Amino acid sequence: MTNTQLIFKKRPIGVPDANTWSIEKNPIPEPKEGEVLIQQHYVSLDPAMRGWMNEGKSYIEPIKIDDVMRAGSIGKVIKANNHPKYKVGDCLTGWGGVQQYVATTAENWYKVDDTLAPMPMYLGTLGMPGMTAYFGILEVGKIKSGDTVLISGAAGAVGSVVGQIAKLKGCTVVGIAGGKDKCDYMINELGFDDAIDYKSENVMLALRTKCPKGIDVFFDNVGGDILDAALVHLRMHARVVICGAISQYNATTRVKGPSNYLSLLVNRATMQGMVVLDYAKDYGNAAAEMGKWLAEGKLKSKEDVYEGIENFQSTYNRLFTGEKNGKLVLKVL
Numbered sequence: 001m002t003n004t005q006l007i008f009k010k011r012p013i014g015v016p017d018a019n020t021w022s023i024e025k026n027p028i029p030e031p032k033e034g035e036v037l038i039q040q041h042y043v044s045l046d047p048a049m050r051g052w053m054n055e056g057k058s059y060i061e062p063i064k065i066d067d068v069m070r071a072g073s074i075g076k077v078i079k080a081n082n083h084p085k086y087k088v089g090d091c092l093t094g095w096g097g098v099q100q101y102v103a104t105t106a107e108n109w110y111k112v113d114d115t116l117a118p119m120p121m122y123l124g125t126l127g128m129p130g131m132t133a134y135f136g137i138l139e140v141g142k143i144k145s146g147d148t149v150l151i152s153g154a155a156g157a158v159g160s161v162v163g164q165i166a167k168l169k170g171c172t173v174v175g176i177a178g179g180k181d182k183c184d185y186m187i188n189e190l191g192f193d194d195a196i197d198y199k200s201e202n203v204m205l206a207l208r209t210k211c212p213k214g215i216d217v218f219f220d221n222v223g224g225d226i227l228d229a230a231l232v233h234l235r236m237h238a239r240v241v242i243c244g245a246i247s248q249y250n251a252t253t254r255v256k257g258p259s260n261y262l263s264l265l266v267n268r269a270t271m272q273g274m275v276v277l278d279y280a281k282d283y284g285n286a287a288a289e290m291g292k293w294l295a296e297g298k299l300k301s302k303e304d305v306y307e308g309i310e311n312f313q314s315t316y317n318r319l320f321t322g323e324k325n326g327k328l329v330l331k332v333l
Helices: 048-052 119-123 128-140 157-168 180-188 203-210 224-232 262-266 276-295 309-321
Strands: 002-008 021-027 035-044 073-081 091-094 101-104 110-112 148-152 172-177 194-197 215-220 234-242 270-273 303-307 327-331
Touching: 002 309, 021 309, 035 119, 073 119, 091 119, 119 303, 119 327, 128 157, 128 215, 128 234, 128 276, 148 157, 148 224, 157 172, 157 215, 172 180, 180 194, 194 203, 203 224, 215 224, 224 234, 224 262, 234 262, 303 309, 309 327
Parallel strands: 148 172, 148 215, 172 194, 215 234, 234 270, 303 327
Antiparallel strands: 002 021, 035 073, 035 101, 035 327, 073 091, 091 110
């Protein structure tokens, strides 16, 4: 019995390649006093991973060379060494990294019930992406009924939930995504009012017809040219939520900033970044409300699951090619 791990070996320039990581097989760790041993079932693949690989100041420390690749994860306790809180059989989700087993004190891990929802959902709608959507659109975006909400990366793990919450709160929702299938999914399955296919449409022109009264809230996961286009169409006192900038993460030149930022001045608008870790103390309340929406059929969750740590790189690349549907998850056991 060994522990298959993905080890971070080299900081990438541009798109990570085969030299960025190595796969190693090491002994399964024994839990120390006050620790548990978790057999991990699934790990989360998120665009934020790309930023964690870079050196430099950020909201979280960069991954260290020769460390296990950082990732959210979920699994079950198979050993407990006098742990004060968790016991064998508990299903826990936390930051276990891309590996099959982790020994940990389980500080900042959460116990979940995998009989109420499948494990991958706790890495998606009931996990970090869902929490990001919930607090991003309600606390930072401050949506109210009647608002026009525009979302980039709207078919992804965060954007798809943002749009559904906005609809629940009485907003008009327009999503931006790549490809007809994703646009149809947003409208026909998630209930968005309209969609823009950035691969076949001019986003700047499309916004004139699909957001004719302008944008009250723009939830941005993409950055770059799409952010610039959205800024032109802001309404008075609009709110721009900066959640991510996936179009810039693999850039080898300077990050492209918004040239239309004076729209914030003209429209007395605000642009605010958000990091979900700031809301950790309220995760329980948010998860309870979202769980209720899921049970009532008011919220839909979609996970795209692939298998095998050996397939990490090809699966991770799907975050940037768009070859995925919903939340990207890797089964490691």
